[in-house]
Amino acid sequence: QKEVEQNSGPLSVPEGAIASLNCTYSDRGSQSFFWYRQYSGKSPELIMFIYSNGDKEDGRFTAQLNKASQYVSLLIRDSQPSDSATYLCAVSGGGSYIPTFGRGTSLIVHP
Amino acid sequence: EAGVAQSPRYKIIEKRQSVAFWCNPISGHATLYWYQQILGQGPKLLIQFQNNGVVDDSQLPKDRFSAERLKGVDSTLKIQPAKLEDSAVYLCASSLEAAALNEQFFGPGTRLTVL
Numbered sequence: 001q002k003e004v005e006q007n008s009g010p011l012s013v014p015e016g017a018i019a020s021l022n023c024t025y026s027d028r029g030s031q032s033f034f035w036y037r038q039y040s041g042k043s044p045e046l047i048m049f050i051y052s053n054g055d056k057e058d059g060r061f062t063a064q065l066n067k068a069s070q071y072v073s074l075l076i077r078d079s080q081p082s083d084s085a086t087y088l089c090a091v092s093g094g095g096s097y098i099p100t101f102g103r104g105t106s107l108i109v110h111p
Numbered sequence: 112e113a114g115v116a117q118s119p120r121y122k123i124i125e126k127r128q129s130v131a132f133w134c135n136p137i138s139g140h141a142t143l144y145w146y147q148q149i150l151g152q153g154p155k156l157l158i159q160f161q162n163n164g165v166v167d168d169s170q171l172p173k174d175r176f177s178a179e180r181l182k183g184v185d186s187t188l189k190i191q192p193a194k195l196e197d198s199a200v201y202l203c204a205s206s207l208e209a210a211a212l213n214e215q216f217f218g219p220g221t222r223l224t225v226l
Contacts, residue, residue, distance in 0.1 A: 008151070032212060034213070042219075043202055044202075044217050046213065046215065046216075049213040088154070090153075096167075097166075097209040097210055097212065098159065099212055099215075101155070102153050103151065103152050103153045104152075
């Protein structure tokens with residue numbers, strides 16, 4: 001059974017700060033890693049994906065992958081109150097395209 | 112481009128009753144997914160279709176859940192009979208192909224409450 005672990009939070013950061021969200025996974029064969037944002041009462045929305053070790057940047061978002069440590073993170077720079085949501089980490093690969101989601105981390109950005 | 116459509120948006124039933132959900136994926140998307148998201152948890156894949164064939168249904172409780180995608184386009188998910196623990200949001204998603212998880216789009220979901 002593949003597992004994806006996230007701290008449920010809430011993670012509270014002030015506006016303008018860097019928010020750091022973390023995720024670990026159990027299947028060493030995993031190849032694809034995704035971050036989704038889910039506002040309360042809404043469906044998940046893909047914001048980042050990463051396949052290779054290292055960093056991938058897209059605007060204020062940076063995904064970091066370390067396959068040796070089985071660890072993936074999401075950094076949000078210049079956090080805004082509109083970033084307040086639950087962030088879901090999802091992992092796939094190891095012979096399957098079936099995604100496994102973590103339970104999500106709740107982020108609160110306060111003014 | 113229209114998104115993934117689902118209906119109904121909300122459903123309240125009593126335990127042991129039956130319920131069905133409908134999903135229409137984005138046009139041209141061959142892969143369709145049904146997820147169950149219980150409050151406070153991440154989505155759990157119930158079943159994945161590639162066109163009208165089942166790719167994976169290993170986490171579908173087959174004694175009470177069934178799903179079909181007969182013409183390779185829209186899909187229905189049925190629960191019969193429902194249990195209290197089936198209370199959740201049922202999310203449908205689609206992508207061009209199974210490998211294209213970076214282009215997986217979710218519908219608005221159906222919130223099911225079982226009393």
